[in-house]
Amino acid sequence: MKHIVIIGGGYAGVYALKELIKNKNIKITLIDKHTYHNLQPEVYDLIANKGTIADVTIDLSSLCSGFDHPFLEYKNLRVTDIDYKQKQISTAEQETIKFDSLLLCVGTRTFFPQNIEGLNNTNDLKKLHKALYFKQNFEKQLFNKIEDEAKKCDKTHIAVVGAGLSGVEIAAEMAYYANQFFKRGSFHCDNFKISLISSRSTILPDFDPKMIQMSSQRLKDLDINIITDTKMQSCDKEYLYLTNGTKIRYSFIIFAGGIEAANLILKSDLPKNKKGQILVDEYLKVEGYENIFAAGDIAQVKDRSGKIMPANVTIARASGISAAKNILNQITDKQLQACNPKLEGTLIALGGRYAVCDLYGLVQVKGFIGHLIKQYVFFRYKLPLIQYIKKGYNKLSSKM
Numbered sequence: 364m365k366h367i368v369i370i371g372g373g374y375a376g377v378y379a380l381k382e383l384i385k386n387k388n389i390k391i392t393l394i395d396k397h398t399y400h401n402l403q404p405e406v407y408d409l410i411a412n413k414g415t416i417a418d419v420t421i422d423l424s425s426l427c428s429g430f431d432h433p434f435l436e437y438k439n440l441r442v443t444d445i446d447y448k449q450k451q452i453s454t455a456e457q458e459t460i461k462f463d464s465l466l467l468c469v470g471t472r473t474f475f476p477q478n479i480e481g482l483n484n485t486n487d488l489k490k491l492h493k494a495l496y497f498k499q500n501f502e503k504q505l506f507n508k509i510e511d512e513a514k515k516c517d518k519t520h521i522a523v524v525g526a527g528l529s530g531v532e533i534a535a536e537m538a539y540y541a542n543q544f545f546k547r548g549s550f551h552c553d554n555f556k557i558s559l560i561s562s563r564s565t566i567l568p569d570f571d572p573k574m575i576q577m578s579s580q581r582l583k584d585l586d587i588n589i590i591t592d593t594k595m596q597s598c599d600k601e602y603l604y605l606t607n608g609t610k611i612r613y614s615f616i617i618f619a620g621g622i623e624a625a626n627l628i629l630k631s632d633l634p635k636n637k638k639g640q641i642l643v644d645e646y647l648k649v650e651g652y653e654n655i656f657a658a659g660d661i662a663q664v665k666d667r668s669g670k671i672m673p674a675n676v677t678i679a680r681a682s683g684i685s686a687a688k689n690i691l692n693q694i695t696d697k698q699l700q701a702c703n704p705k706l707e708g709t710l711i712a713l714g715g716r717y718a719v720c721d722l723y724g725l726v727q728v729k730g731f732i733g734h735l736i737k738q739y740v741f742f743r744y745k746l747p748l749i750q751y752i753k754k755g756y757n758k759l760s761s762k763m
């Protein structure tokens with residue numbers, strides 16, 4: 364019996380798994396260092412108290428149990444090394460796992476450039492425990508302001524470095540939340556500032572100009588201080604130093620300056636682009652390898668015209684499904700099918716019930732309708748998994 368291993372139970376891995384289970388005559392192992400799939404784009408809801416950890420995670424044990432495949436196993440392990448020739452995986456927990464075909468869906472991590480001094484004083488939101496730490500810290504900052512009401516009311520200054528999608532969305536959500544907080548409690552000590560720092564001449568570089576204009580306007584309405592053409596130079600425990608010669612006395616820094624491949628992939632001999640993403644062919648097979656596939660953020664995915672696709676949920680899901688189909692095709696001697704993912708549009712959540720959306724490059728909407736569209740798109744992602752999670756949960760609970 365062929366043994367297929369998926370490393371990474373994120374957007375790409377989970378949807379690949381949903382495809383692989385259609386073949387009941389293979390052994391499947393899903394490995395993830397976490398016990399949950401982190402719904403990263405929804406982490407703002409957690410920070411803004413619109414949801415709990417339960418709303419931004421999917422339990423991988425329940426999901427896998429619900430999939431009802433006779434030879435599916437989920438292993439909560441951290442992969443440390445892969446011998447691609449011997450087809451063997453090593454883990455931090457000292458397990459070794461052999462495979463016939465491997466699908467790499469390990470995602471990416473925040474890129475911390477080595478030349479910026481003091482980056483250890485900053486935080487990123489890609490990891491759930493870090494997002495939770497930030498949420499608690501953010502609330503503590505707000506609480507400190509209430510405590511300061513009758514005293515000096517010092518400025519609280521949160522700096523977000525990087526004005527791509529993640530940086531813009533988190534700055535907007537925090538600003539909205541803080542504004543509401545002060546208003547609802549009638550707290551007058553609202554000396555609270557958020558600065559968003561972009562190394563380019565605009566926020567959201569490479570996005571459609573209309574989307575940039577609509578998003579910039581919203582950020583200004585939320586009183587966010589946008590600093591452009593400026594990079595973070597260094598920071599110490601008190602100040603953030605910028606290349607425009609200014610310094611910010613910060614309360615908290617979020618670093619959202621880009622992504623890079625995980626160490627597991629960076630240190631491997633697999634072919635990679637400058638960001639460390641694995642080079643794959645149109646079937647998502649790693650170039651030069653017969654039984655190794657990659658999907659999601661970790662792969663340089665292209666559409667049929669050869670255009671490189673952005674690293675996002677839509678592409679992760681589509682490439683995961685496509686890679687899984689091709690693994691099944693390969694082991695059953697069928698022809699492989701080229702992956703041709705399509706972008707449905709761009710959705711940017713901008714605090715509270717406000718988002719801007721570009722649908723298929725045809726229609727652009729903003730405000731509450733944009734928010735509803737974004738909610739719908741993310742719910743549509745979760746919806747096909749819900750029945751499996753519930754089924755798996757009931758199964759596991761009845762065994763206890």
Ligand SMILES: Cc1cc2nc3c(=O)[nH]c(=O)nc-3n(C[C@H](O)[C@H](O)[C@H](O)COP(=O)(O)OP(=O)(O)OC[C@H]3O[C@@H](n4cnc5c(N)ncnc54)[C@H](O)[C@@H]3O)c2cc1C
Pocket residue numbers: 370371372373374375376394395396397399400401402403404405406440441442443468469470471488489528529625627658659660661674675676677679710
């Ligand atoms: C704050 C934030 C907001 C975002 N907002 C949006 C948005 O609005 N829209 C959008 O489309 N995209 C958004 N994204 C991007 C989106 O989350 C990613 O494109 C998506 O998560 C990629 O899916 P993936 O399956 O490739 O990787 P991931 O979802 O990152 O999953 C990778 C999995 O691999 C596991 N793993 C990694 N290394 C190992 C190892 N060595 N051993 C075992 N397991 C391992 C991890 O635990 C993880 O579960 C956002 C990202 C962030 C961080």
